[in-house]
Amino acid sequence: MDVVNLAFVAAVLGSSAPVLYAALGGALCGRAGLFNMALEGQLLWGAFSAVTVSWWTGSAWAGVVAAVVTTTVFSGVLALGAVTWRADPIIVAVGMNLLALGLTGFLLRELLDATGTFAPAGLPGLPDLDLLDGVPVLGALLGGQTLLVPLALLLAVAASLWVNRTSVGLRLRGVGEHPEAATSLGVVVPRYQRATVLLAGALCGLGGAQLSLGDVTAFTENMTSGRGWVAVAAVMLAANRPLLVLGACLLFGAAEAWGFRLQGLGMPQQLTDAAPYLVTLVVLVASRLRVRRRLDEADPVAAVSAAHPEAVVHPEETR
């Protein structure tokens, strides 16, 4: 394999890492029976808090920790609203996404005294994995990336093992698939759902930090620009399975990396920017059509409700 191709794979990994973090969080929530659509806002908040604390403390890692902590707190809105108080998770998510957009723009001016973009000289970003330089394939793939990129890949594998191979993971699946049965076995369904939503918040914090302190070291208003929604699409595409989520996110990353290539060849940026969304949508439709066909044969009622996966499952309401 020549270096150019490895460089392309490296670009794909870098582009997909933030989406992958968010999508893993979304997939775990999906497994617990909650369709998490607040990923966009949580990613954006993570990106903002990472840059702010990195600037204040002079340490990018402090920024990462702050992003994880504050985004987890932020995801508490969803945990409290949609799980504890059983409000419509879509409306809560729409509110959270808008809140993150408004609040980051507001605080960007109030705290950092910047409009639009904050990228001062001396803003500490996450270091590249220099120690891999010179290592054959790994150096080319990950040498120019931050630690958060390989961590995202590892977490995808870990999440898959956790969900499929541990007893806690089994209970989590039970909560999503059959809350009544889980309850009768003594599993407190809302507790599992709340914990998963908070975990997804922490993951979005990591994804946001990678976005704003990884490849570029800057915060721009609305810098996630739909990545959280691509993550939601990836979750659907993968039917909540973490390893398939990884595949879906790599596909998104590939579309984005191709876009940059085409830009280099003179294609207008406005057209290449659209590629990741269109690719995601086309693949999503194709995969859902296959699922739908299978469902139609087996269970027409399930096929109708498959278009509305956003309803939360509450044990007392399924009774």
Add this chain to the structure above:
Amino acid sequence: MSDLAGRLRPAATSALVPLGAVVVAILVGAGVMAAAGVDPLRGYDAMVRGALSVSNIDFAVASFTAILAMSLAFALPARMGEYNLGGDGQLALGGIAAAVIALHLPAPAALLLPVCLLAGALGGAALASVAAPLSTRAAVPVIISTLLLSAPAVALTSYLVRFPLAESGSSVPQTPRLPDAAHLPSFPGTSYTNAGLVVVLLVLLLAVHVDARTPVGYEIRVAGANRGFAAYGGLSVPRLTLGTLAAGGAAAGLAGAIIVMSQPFRFIDDALTAPGYTFAGIAAALLAGGRPALLPVTAALFTILTVGSAGMERDVDVPRQLGQVLQAVVILVLALRVLASRWTARRAADAAGRKG
């Protein structure tokens, strides 16, 4: 007497929740202003003046036109439980469609104006319609497909105004000024407010009428209440989905066309999506609780918030994004309306228990 009170109480609580949401948002805003070192009274005064003072009301009413149309874009599909979050794309596509027709069709105003408005509505409707078969045939939720379609549509219009439709010699990515025949006539003494307001109000009246007085409106509400029952009762859910999404997209496209056909009579890149009409419209629709007749009231409120926050930024130096924050707070409090209904249900159950 107690019967009347019993019937009034649910009505009172259903009005209480939206009012409560607005009050909570105003209090949160006051807290944020105080934290930013601005007297909240001065801040809100600047916000209201930024929207309603004599020099600003013209622009505010024009924004109200756009926000009202965008609230229809969300409210119409929401009536049957589909969430259209792709308003930005539909808005931009409608705007560019109107601009293309206006620039290339040499026709008198009497013909050009309706054709341009229609082209805008069709542009928005076409984009929104794509989401319908994706939902009914491929089971991709509308909320996701509309959003994923929106970003490429906005990018496409951005490309078009930079290259094929760009005004030559201009450094701003924008189309040339539309011919006079495509300028919506404004009222005496106004420059931003124009016939577009009348068009949107007529569309709203039509929506209210269809919703409340026609079989289709009833079918849409049945499908919203219980999709499985609607299908069982012989209603075509795919057709209703397509119809409501197309109607919502048409409202958004119409808003785009009206913006382009108003001052400064061009499609300027970003000018349609940057003010945040889409989310103001969503917030207005949610606050109206799906009742189209309430949309003018809630749209007016969010117009003050959106337009006024720019005035607030100018006058007392509070970032305009506070307007977005307050919109989000209203939406979040509204999401918790289930708490209020559960609370009244418990109260009613207690009262029944005491009687028995």
